[in-house]
Amino acid sequence: MNEEVKPLLLRAALNQETERTPVWLMRQAGRILPEYRKIRASVSGFKELVTTPDLAAEVTLQPVDILGVDAAIIFSDILVIPEAMGLPYEVIEKTGPVFENTINSVEDINSTTVANGQELHYVYEAMKLVKQNLNNDIPLIGFAGAPWTILTYMVEGSGSKTFSKARRFLYTEPEASHLLLEKITISTINYLKGQINAGADIIQLFDSWAGILGPVQYQEFGLKYIQRICDAITEVPIIVFAKGAYHSMEQIGKLSCNVIGIDWQTPISEAHRFSQGKAIQGNLDPTVLYADTTTIQKHTVQMLEEFGPTGHIANLGHGVYPDTPLDGVRCFIDTIKEHQFKH
Amino acid sequence: MNEEVKPLLLRAALNQETERTPVWLMRQAGRILPEYRKIRASVSGFKELVTTPDLAAEVTLQPVDILGVDAAIIFSDILVIPEAMGLPYEVIEKTGPVFENTINSVEDINSTTVANGQELHYVYEAMKLVKQNLNNDIPLIGFAGAPWTILTYMVEGSGSKTFSKARRFLYTEPEASHLLLEKITISTINYLKGQINAGADIIQLFDSWAGILGPVQYQEFGLKYIQRICDAITEVPIIVFAKGAYHSMEQIGKLSCNVIGIDWQTPISEAHRFSQGKAIQGNLDPTVLYADTTTIQKHTVQMLEEFGPTGHIANLGHGVYPDTPLDGVRCFIDTIKEHQFKH
Numbered sequence: 102m103n104e105e106v107k108p109l110l111l112r113a114a115l116n117q118e119t120e121r122t123p124v125w126l127m128r129q130a131g132r133i134l135p136e137y138r139k140i141r142a143s144v145s146g147f148k149e150l151v152t153t154p155d156l157a158a159e160v161t162l163q164p165v166d167i168l169g170v171d172a173a174i175i176f177s178d179i180l181v182i183p184e185a186m187g188l189p190y191e192v193i194e195k196t197g198p199v200f201e202n203t204i205n206s207v208e209d210i211n212s213t214t215v216a217n218g219q220e221l222h223y224v225y226e227a228m229k230l231v232k233q234n235l236n237n238d239i240p241l242i243g244f245a246g247a248p249w250t251i252l253t254y255m256v257e258g259s260g261s262k263t264f265s266k267a268r269r270f271l272y273t274e275p276e277a278s279h280l281l282l283e284k285i286t287i288s289t290i291n292y293l294k295g296q297i298n299a300g301a302d303i304i305q306l307f308d309s310w311a312g313i314l315g316p317v318q319y320q321e322f323g324l325k326y327i328q329r330i331c332d333a334i335t336e337v338p339i340i341v342f343a344k345g346a347y348h349s350m351e352q353i354g355k356l357s358c359n360v361i362g363i364d365w366q367t368p369i370s371e372a373h374r375f376s377q378g379k380a381i382q383g384n385l386d387p388t389v390l391y392a393d394t395t396t397i398q399k400h401t402v403q404m405l406e407e408f409g410p411t412g413h414i415a416n417l418g419h420g421v422y423p424d425t426p427l428d429g430v431r432c433f434i435d436t437i438k439e440h441q442f443k444h
Numbered sequence: 445m446n447e448e449v450k451p452l453l454l455r456a457a458l459n460q461e462t463e464r465t466p467v468w469l470m471r472q473a474g475r476i477l478p479e480y481r482k483i484r485a486s487v488s489g490f491k492e493l494v495t496t497p498d499l500a501a502e503v504t505l506q507p508v509d510i511l512g513v514d515a516a517i518i519f520s521d522i523l524v525i526p527e528a529m530g531l532p533y534e535v536i537e538k539t540g541p542v543f544e545n546t547i548n549s550v551e552d553i554n555s556t557t558v559a560n561g562q563e564l565h566y567v568y569e570a571m572k573l574v575k576q577n578l579n580n581d582i583p584l585i586g587f588a589g590a591p592w593t594i595l596t597y598m599v600e601g602s603g604s605k606t607f608s609k610a611r612r613f614l615y616t617e618p619e620a621s622h623l624l625l626e627k628i629t630i631s632t633i634n635y636l637k638g639q640i641n642a643g644a645d646i647i648q649l650f651d652s653w654a655g656i657l658g659p660v661q662y663q664e665f666g667l668k669y670i671q672r673i674c675d676a677i678t679e680v681p682i683i684v685f686a687k688g689a690y691h692s693m694e695q696i697g698k699l700s701c702n703v704i705g706i707d708w709q710t711p712i713s714e715a716h717r718f719s720q721g722k723a724i725q726g727n728l729d730p731t732v733l734y735a736d737t738t739t740i741q742k743h744t745v746q747m748l749e750e751f752g753p754t755g756h757i758a759n760l761g762h763g764v765y766p767d768t769p770l771d772g773v774r775c776f777i778d779t780i781k782e783h784q785f786k787h
C-alpha cells in the first residue's frame with residue numbers, strides 16, 4: 102500500500118487532511134444486519150462463529166458491502182485472550198460470557214499461561230480471508246481488550262453491575278493484580294502481532310470497563326499497560342477506546358497511540374483539549390439512531406461540525422445496539438459521507 | 445435547634461468550620477448490618493420494610509447506634525415516587541425493582557398523576573419515629589431520586605445495563621420526556637416538603653443514572669429539573685449526588701444546592717475547582733473497605749487530606765456494598781472520626 106492510495110480512515114487516524122470524515126460503527130458486524138442473523142442462526146452459538154474462519158470473515162465483510170462503512174473490523178471477541186491463557190468461557194444466550202474458573206489468588210494466576218498468540222490462529226485465518234476479499238481502500242481493524250478489562254472478566258467470571266470483585270482485587274491483591282496484568286499484556290502483544298501479520302491495518306484497544314476505576318487506580322492498573330502495548334505495536338496505528346474514562350482524559354492524551362476513542366458522555370471540546378494532536382474517534386449516543394431521520398441528521402451534523410473536518414473518525418460512542426433500525430444506521434452513515442463542512 | 449448546637453454534619457454542609465469531618469455511608473441502613481438482616485428476614489419483602497413505619501424507623505436508627513455515623517438517612521426507596529404517581533412496582537430478590545406497567549407514550553404519561561405527597565404518609569410516620577429517638581446532634585437525612593433517574597425506571601420498567609430505552613425516549617419523544625419530568629419534579633417537591641414537615645434536617649437527591657447521559661442531554665433533561673427542586677426546597681440544605689456526571693461538574697457547581705456528592709471516579713481537585721464554595725460529599729471507592737486495616741486507613745486518610753478540614757462530608761463514592769465486612773466499615777468510620785489534619 103503506497104502513500105498515495107492510503108485509505109481514508111488511515112489518513113484520518115494519522116490526523117492527515119481528508120476529503121471527508123471516515124465512518125465505521127463499533128459492533129457493525131452483528132445483529133443489526135439480517136444477513137448476520139441468518140448466519141448466526143445457522144451455527145450452534147456465538148463462539149462457533151468466532152472460531153470458524155470463513156464464517157467470521159463473511160460477517161466481517163457484510164457491513165462494508167451492505168452499509169458502505171469505511172473500515173472492516175474483524176469479527177471476534179475480546180475474551181479469546183483469557184481463553185488462550187487457560188481460562189475457557191462460554192457465551193450464554195441473553196446472559197453473556199461465563200467463565201468456569203476465575204482468578205482469586207496468585208496461585209490461580211500461576212496456573213494461567215502467557216499466550217504466544219498461535220492459540221488464536223483461527224482469528225488470523227479469518228483476517229487473511231477478509232483481506233483477500235476487501236477492496237484496497239478499506240482497511241481492516243484488528244482489536245483486543247485492554248488488560249484491565251480482560252482482568253475484570255478473569256476475576257469476575259462474567260459481566261457485572263459493579264465489578265466490585267475486580268476492583269476489590271486491586272486493593273486486596275495489588276501485586277497479584279500487576280502480575281496478572283503483565284501476563285495479559287504480553288499475551289495481548291503477541292496476539293496483536295499475529296493480527297498485524299495476518300493483515301490488520303490498524304488496531305483498536307477496547308477498555309470497556311475503564312470507567313469503573315477512579316483516576317489514580319486507572320493510571321496504575323489501566324493506562325500503564327495500555328502504554329506498554331502502544332510501545333510494542335509500532336507497525337500500525339492504534340486507537341485506544343477507554344469507555345467512561347473522561348476523568349483520565351489528560352493522561353490518555355499522553356499515550357503514544359494515534360487515535361483516542363471517546364464515548365458520548367465525553368465533551369468533544371475536552372477531548373480536543375487533551376488530545377495532543379491525536380485524531381479522535383466517536384462519539385454519537387447510539388440511541389440517537391432510534392429517532393426519526395431529521396433528528397439523526399441534526400445530531401450527526403452537530404457532531405461532525407464540533408469535531409471539524411480533520412483528525413476525526415466518525416463512530417458511535419459505544420457499540421451499536423442490536424435492535425437499532427437499519428434505516429437509522431444508514432442515515433447516520435450517509436449523513437457523514439455526504440456532509441459538506443461549513444468552513 | 446439553635447445555631448450553637450447545630451449538628452456537625454449540617455455545619456459541614458454549610459461549609460462552616462468543624463472540629464472534625466462528619467461521616468455517613470450511603471446504604472448504611474441495610475445488609476451490611478446483621479441487625480438489619482434479622483429484621484429483613486422477619487418480613488415478606490423489602491417493600492414491607494419500607495412501608496411499615498416502626499420497622500423502617502428501627503433500621504434507620506441502627507447504623508447510628510451500631511456504627512456511630514454522624515447522620516441517619518431514612519430507610520426508604522426512590523421508587524416510591526413512581527408508585528405514588530400510579531406505577532406500582534415489586535422488588536424481586538436478586539433481580540431488583542420491576543414495574544408491571546411502563547411509560548412508552550404521552551398517553552401513558554397522561555394516565556399517571558402528580559403525587560401530592562400524602563400517598564407517602566408511611567415515610568413521614570417513619571421519619572417522625574426516627575426523630576423521636578434520635579439524639580439532637582444527629583441530623584436526619586431525607587431523600588428522593590432526581591427526576592431523570594426516576595424517569596429511567598418508569599420507561600425501562602426495571603434496572604438496565606445500557607438504559608437504552610430511557611435514553612432513546614429523550615430523542616424520540618423529547619416533549620413527552622419533558623412532560624413526564626415535570627410531573628415527577630412536582631411530585632418530588634411535594635414529597636420532599638412532606639419529609640421536611642416530618643423532620644428531615646437535610647435532603648439528598650440521588651441521580652443514580654446521571655452518567656448515562658452526555659453533558660448536553662443531562663443539562664436539558666437532568667440538571668434543569670434538579671435546579672427546579674433546589675429552587676423549591678429552601679427550608680433545609682440539599683445534597684445533589686449525580687453519579688457518573690463528572691462531565692457536567694461545572695454545571696453541577698452552578699446549582700443552588702449546598703453540597704455536591706461525588707463518586708470515586710471524580711477527581712477531588714476538579715470537584716473543588718467547580719464547587720463554587722459548596723461543600724463536597726464523598727468519595728472513597730466502596731471496594732477499599734474489603735481490604736486490610738492498613739490499606740483502608742491509608743486510602744481514607746489520603747481522601748481526608750485531599751478534601752481538607754472544612755466543607756467535606758466523608759462518605760463512599762457510592763452505596764456500601766451489601767457484603768462489605770463490618771470491620772472494614774468500622775475502620776473507615778473510625779479513621780475519619782480520629783483523623784488529625786496536618787495543617
